[in-house]
Amino acid sequence: MIDEERERLHDQRSKFGFQIERAKYYLSGFGADAIKIINSKANLPAADIEIITEDLAEHLEWEIDAMILAIKLIDAKLKELDGDDDEYEDG
Template identity: 95%
Template sequence: MIDEERERLHDQRSKFGFQIERAKYYLWRLNADAIRIINSKANLPAADIEIITEDLAEHLEWEIDAMILAIKLIDAKLKELDGDDDEYEDE
């Protein structure tokens, strides 16, 4: 039972890690003016694009923070199951 729980937690941790990297990439693309590509097809005023970009960046940052917190909670549970305090520190 504990091994199944540990495996499930490792899987969840891995999925969150992947999602964090993906969200960071999208955030980087927003900061790298990728929004201009969208604007060339959407034909929106620059002010609207700026608002949309800021809102999307804020949302991505919030999601990244939430997933980092989830990983910390998973790490705490893994420490509890494993009895190892160092394996999951600051990843």
């Protein structure tokens, strides 16, 4: 039972880690690409596009923060299961 829980937590942690890296990648090139995409789909003033882009980037940053928190919670549970305080530090 504990081994299954540990395996499930490691799997979830890995998935969150992948999603964080993917989100960071998209966030890094978000500005110019988002403006091009939004502008190709709608004829909006530049100020409106800038607001939309900033809102989308902020949302993506919140999602990254939430996934980082989830990883920290998973790490705490893994430490509890393993009795090891060092293996998952700032991973």
